[in-house]
Amino acid sequence: MEFQAIGRQSAHEAIVEQIERAVDDGRLRPGDRLPSERRLMEQFGVSRPTVREAMRVLQATGVVAAHPGDPRGPEILAYSPAVFEKSLTRLAGVDTMSRVEILQFRIVIEANGSLLAAHNRTDDDLRDIRAAHRELRAAADRADGGFGAAADSFQAAIRRASHNQLVAVTGGVLAGVVRTLIDRRLADEPDVRRRLRASEGYATAVLDAIADRDGRAAAREVTLGIRAYYAGHLDPDERNQLALLAEGT
Amino acid sequence: MEFQAIGRQSAHEAIVEQIERAVDDGRLRPGDRLPSERRLMEQFGVSRPTVREAMRVLQATGVVAAHPGDPRGPEILAYSPAVFEKSLTRLAGVDTMSRVEILQFRIVIEANGSLLAAHNRTDDDLRDIRAAHRELRAAADRADGGFGAAADSFQAAIRRASHNQLVAVTGGVLAGVVRTLIDRRLADEPDVRRRLRASEGYATAVLDAIADRDGRAAAREVTLGIRAYYAGHLDPDERNQLALLAEGT
DNA sequence: CCGATTTACTGGCCTAGCCAGTAGCACCTG
DNA sequence: CAGGTGCTACTGGCTAGGCCAGTAAATCGG
DSSP states (O other), X not given: OOOOOOOOOOHHHHHHHHHHHHHHTTSSOTTOBOOOHHHHHHHHTOOHHHHHHHHHHHHHTTSEEOOTTOTTOOEEOOOOTHHHHHXXXXXXXXXXXXXXXXXXXXXXHHHHHHHHHHHHOOHHHHHHHHHHHHHHHHHHHHTSTTHHHXXXXXXXXXXXXXXXXXXXXXXXXXXXXXXXXXXXXXXXOTTHHHHHHHHHHHHHHHHHHXXXXXXXXXXXXXXXXXXXXXXXXXXXXXXXXXXXXTTTO | XXXXXXXXXXXXXXXXXXXXXXXXXXXSXXXXXXXXXHHHHHHHTOOHHHHHHHHHHHHHTTSXXXXXXXXXXXXXXXXXXXXXXXXXXXXXXXXXXXXXXXXXXXXXXXXXXXXXXXXXXXXXXXXXXXXHHHHHHHHHHHTSTTHHHHHHHHHHHHHHHTTOHHHHHHHHHHHHHHHHHTGGGSOOOTTXXXXXXXXXXXXXXXXXXXXXXXXXXXXXXXXXXXXXXHHTTSOHHHHHHHHHTTTTO
């Protein structure tokens, strides 16, 4: 005979669960408004601090937003990757997590995103990618601080063109993670200029591959580009770990 | 002249931020205890409901746990993927998200996880994978409901062997997402038995590839296995989208 | 020395309020 | 009649003070 632990549930958790369930079921849709706190306390039969605690966790998880003063009450939010981003950032920041693991993951996502983009891109997508690429070249010529931002929006345009939202969002979040957890800690190198030029070269190759709908080439160039970018900061073992992923391309 | 919106911060948010920062900086480590609510309200100069609201969001984000009655106070938690899991599940549940996008993402993660596993596995890892594979075969022979669970732990063993925590955790979460968002909605087919046998075949091929340290083959068999498993439920366009990822393997 | 009892404290919850701020209405004015 | 303006009734944010069931650890009795 097996018993299972009963999940004692506090009052605010019960409220959170009911509202989350209503959102998941579609009974509450983005833009809809919840009753005010005072009305909710009547409906749930609890005190105001308790419904406020429930609202706090719903706010923290990005489900609702409070609008002080607005008689229409709290708003049901559309999905936003903010919470996903934060939790992935936290996961990547676990102290047993190595740089290589993060970079490997990034390569996997971006390479396959580019592969999909090469096949799924529309002409509009290609136009956007081209525009971002022009920006990138201009930034590389100026050699000011704008290159990072230009590279970001170039990569973002490609991710969008993959027409896979999971890949696109995860890639975007990862770009942010890499920026805060890795790039920021890299010592500035003297030959920034050369690295910029190299990055621009890979970007151009990726663009061409996507234009030609050559997924394999796109994935390869992305992989090589990322590896080259960080190669100077990695020891041989780490470089080798990144090289593994190139297998079969 | 440009002004930017000031980020008004409520009292409880300020508390959350201070504690989160302390955790991120390592000044607060897992297992450490926070002062009790009453003491915190003195330290922060706010009322108890306010510190309680802060605790609620820290609990919701998996940073701390409350221990009613314990004089040592709330506990700082070690990282757990629970929040990540929930947010990824929510992302995958967005109503513009198609089955194909989820399956594509899953293939990307699992295939590359297997590729890494083929190279990074230790002998212990291989032993674990072999044990899980034996379970899988036994379950396939019995043809009872246990096959799904056995397949899960086989895949989990492989993910662990990748020695990439990001890949392992994300893959695990995705397996759960696929289970709840896709598998559950598939009509039970009459030829379950045949599908089981086919899955077992791919699993065996993956195992052999990992044993041989043949990353490319491991990735290929995983990809084929997942595609075969869902092929019967997909239309040609969808099948084609999954086939894209096989390019270059 | 060990087990039972006490004690001091924990977090969970409640009632009863004050406050700054907003949305939308009724109201004026041009 | 159109458009700006002030008012009002509400919103959420926060405070104060208190009760309760429960727990960890110290204290006490054997």
